[in-house]
Amino acid sequence: MTVLAALEGMDRLSSGDVLVAQNVAFAIMAITMVASALRMVTTRNVVHAALYLVIVLAGVAGIFILLGAEFLGVTQIMVYIGAIVVLFLFGIMLTKGSFGDDDGVTGERRLMAGLVGLLVFGVMAAALVESFADAELSRSGPSTTADIADSIFGYYIVPFEAVSVLLLAALIGAIVVARKD
């Protein structure tokens, strides 16, 4: 219960207190993530880019856990690191094959990519600032797995089912597109 205990202890803090350990941990993760994210888009080796992505995603999981969202952090590891990056690597190795191909990544569409990245960043930053401008992390302690289950299968049951059907449709669509016969 280390994470939980630490967060439960936050009840006793007054608003002026600074959580030194949490801030240090956040700083370490944030610096690593930013550095890896920069290397990910600047490296010319696709496999290296995928491996830098692993570090960034692990950092995201770490920050989720730091915030007390344990289930979300573990899901991040499971889905992104355990499945999606593995599929990336699998795809790259299966299709490219040639090892150490350093000029594999070309920068032809650098301008477009930069523009799209800037646009996405702008929209997300605006949305986040708009909705969480002065909100503070709830001091009532972290959300447990049971809470998340209750809200997904209770209050949010309809959106959850809609997403499930959507994913199923995508899955069937992928099979139909991939099958030749």
Added chain:
Amino acid sequence: MSDLLTLAVELAWWQQTGIRAVLGLVAVLLPAGTLVYLFLFKMMSFMQSRLGPMEAGPHGSLQLLAEVGKFLQKEDIIPEKADRIVFKAAPFVVLISTFLLVLVIPAGPDAWFIDVDTGIFLALAVSSISVIGILMAGWASSSKYSLLGALRAAGQLVAYELPLLLAVVGVVIQAGTLNVQGIVMAQATGEIFGWGGIGNPFILTQFLGFAIFLIAVQAELTQPPFDMPVAESELVTGYLTEYSGLRFLLFFIGEFATAGIFAALAATLFLGGWYVPGIDPTSDLFNVIGPAVLLGKVILVSFLIFWFRFTYPRFREDQLQQLAWKVLIPLSLANIVVTGVLKVVF
């Protein structure tokens, strides 16, 4: 663990962390060494009508140390065209996954490393990190055998992660918690039709889950009959081909330590973990005998794992994928449905 330590002496956080790190090392290496000597050296030899190592120590019991010494002396060769950093880092990524796995397994009512709400889900999530290490090893070696081995390994591990997860879901539904300690307690305090004499080890109600879990573990460990990623007659040793010396040893330790930890997970989920019938499950006695009980159950489960390993011939790649997608996944889904229905009915 923290409760246990604070009872005895008041320890600072860093001291507790230090003790945890040492105990974690012991918890990973001790079962790994036991399994290698007991099963790989001795049981395999007896099954093949030979004696196995006999020279180092009585009945070759110090052979393990000799092997480690041998590997440490060997030159650490890195192929000329290898991607040096990724090549060097790969065995450590596999080991990180192994060491994180051991964290969630409790060895007594208070004897554990961390008590996390997500428990078994965390364990299965970190176990999937090892795939990345294997892909890194295969790719960075710049050898076609390594690359093919790594691709086979990745395809196999991704395919068998699903039945592994789904087999656990049945246990989670029955216990009503993801927390591993909670699952042990649910078994220790459970009753079989009102009779609580031996608790209710989930192997009785979840036998299908247990069987699927063990098959999937066999595939996750890439050992026979699922050892196409390291098939020696086709791929030399797959993604391990270019590794030598210490780094090969790290992969080797990773493989057997993971075998031990998966056996411990199976023992915890299906055989009641550190609990033995007859003693009150909240008794402090379990903090002392719990680790030994757990080790005993680990040896029992890994006996099964290694028995399969030494008995069955290798699958073909398509047979392996068919077994996962057409047999194990539908079976485990059916198991979840039946468990869910029975949970609601009773």
